[in-house]
Amino acid sequence: MRIENATFVITGAGSGLGSACAERLVAAGGRVVLCDLSEGVQDQARRLGDAAIAVQGDVTSADDIQAVIDAAQAHGDGLAGVIHCAGVVSVAKLVDRHGNPADLDAYARTVQINLVGTFNVMRLAAAAMSQNPPGDDGERGVIINIASVAAFDGQVGQCAYSASKAGVVGMSLPAARELSRHGIRVMAIAPGVFETPMMADIPEDAVAALSQAVPFPKRLGKPDEFARLAEQIITNSMLNGEVIRLDGGIRMQ
Ligand SMILES: NC(=O)C1=CN([C@@H]2O[C@H](COP(=O)(O)OP(=O)(O)OC[C@H]3O[C@@H](n4cnc5c(N)ncnc54)[C@H](O)[C@@H]3O)[C@@H](O)[C@H]2O)C=CC1
Numbered sequence: 239m240r241i242e243n244a245t246f247v248i249t250g251a252g253s254g255l256g257s258a259c260a261e262r263l264v265a266a267g268g269r270v271v272l273c274d275l276s277e278g279v280q281d282q283a284r285r286l287g288d289a290a291i292a293v294q295g296d297v298t299s300a301d302d303i304q305a306v307i308d309a310a311q312a313h314g315d316g317l318a319g320v321i322h323c324a325g326v327v328s329v330a331k332l333v334d335r336h337g338n339p340a341d342l343d344a345y346a347r348t349v350q351i352n353l354v355g356t357f358n359v360m361r362l363a364a365a366a367m368s369q370n371p372p373g374d375d376g377e378r379g380v381i382i383n384i385a386s387v388a389a390f391d392g393q394v395g396q397c398a399y400s401a402s403k404a405g406v407v408g409m410s411l412p413a414a415r416e417l418s419r420h421g422i423r424v425m426a427i428a429p430g431v432f433e434t435p436m437m438a439d440i441p442e443d444a445v446a447a448l449s450q451a452v453p454f455p456k457r458l459g460k461p462d463e464f465a466r467l468a469e470q471i472i473t474n475s476m477l478n479g480e481v482i483r484l485d486g487g488i489r490m491q
């Protein structure tokens with residue numbers, strides 16, 4: 239799949255990994271429709287110029303995401319792909335230090351945004367892309383979902399987050415198999431620890447410890463390193479139905 243003059247939806251594009259993907263795709267000649275809950279996404283689109291537009295929306299809402307897809311269809315020659323970065327992290331123990339059980343609504347909220355939101359974006363994007371004229375090899379589109387190393391090595395307090403990301407991993411192969419008849423590929427990236435606003439509130443010594451836990455290189459990942467993998471997935475049509483860890487070899491304790 240080529241990037242030049244093709245249109246991509248990027249969710250969670252107001253910040254961190256999504257924002258880096260938007261910059262990289264525009265630099266490669268693509269058009270982007272930026273979706274985020276936060277209104278800051280409008281400024282991000284303005285910074286990127288005419289190739290970018292922003293549609294504020296919630297990935298768990300069918301109406302909001304349909305509006306994002308419709309905007310993408312109108313912003314060029316149809317929707318070529320989606321990089322779905324929107325997500326939230328949550329930390330809560332099953333039983334806290336006072337003996338109270340974890341909050342059920344907080345658990346459901348994490349799963350709703352990270353897992354149900356991913357399904358919502360995938361189903362609406364795939365329905366639109368299935369109507370694209372076939373390109374090389376009959377390709378009609380590509381979907382990149384974002385899991386996490388927490389899907390495999392979840393830590394204490396990450397029951398909700400790890401379950402939501404393990405669900406994203408679990409959907410990758412069946413979604414790729416189902417959508418193959420439409421010429422749509424589905425991939426997932428499982429990042430390790432990346433330097434984004436999601437990490438902003440973590441104390442410096444905790445960040446240093448996380449960096450030390452990476453075998454090589456001993457630092458947090460940079461958002462553009464993530465965006466470069468997303469770019470490769472878009473342009474390399476043999477990548478399908480797989481989850482790629484991008485983590486410097488870290489295995490979380
Ligand atoms: N930063 C890290 O170390 C890692 C991040 N990830 C995952 O990567 C993805 C991106 O994370 P970052 O860029 O680091 O986080 P971030 O917090 O910088 O960006 C996430 C964006 O998603 C948006 N968002 C949240 N809920 C939304 C909703 N319901 N609808 C629309 N937009 C919504 C936020 O407004 C924010 O702009 C997330 O799915 C995260 O779980 C995975 C592994 C590591």
Ligand SMILES: C[C@]12CCC(=O)C=C1CC[C@@H]1[C@@H]2C(=O)C[C@@]2(C)[C@H]1CC[C@]2(O)C(=O)C=O
Nearest residue numbers: 327329386387388430431432436437440444
């Ligand atoms: C780096 C982590 C884990 C991987 C992921 O998908 C998203 C992350 C961003 C938030 C971090 C995650 C983590 O490793 C644990 C911490 C650092 C988390 C924020 C608080 C955190 O739970 C913690 O401080 C644990 O000790």
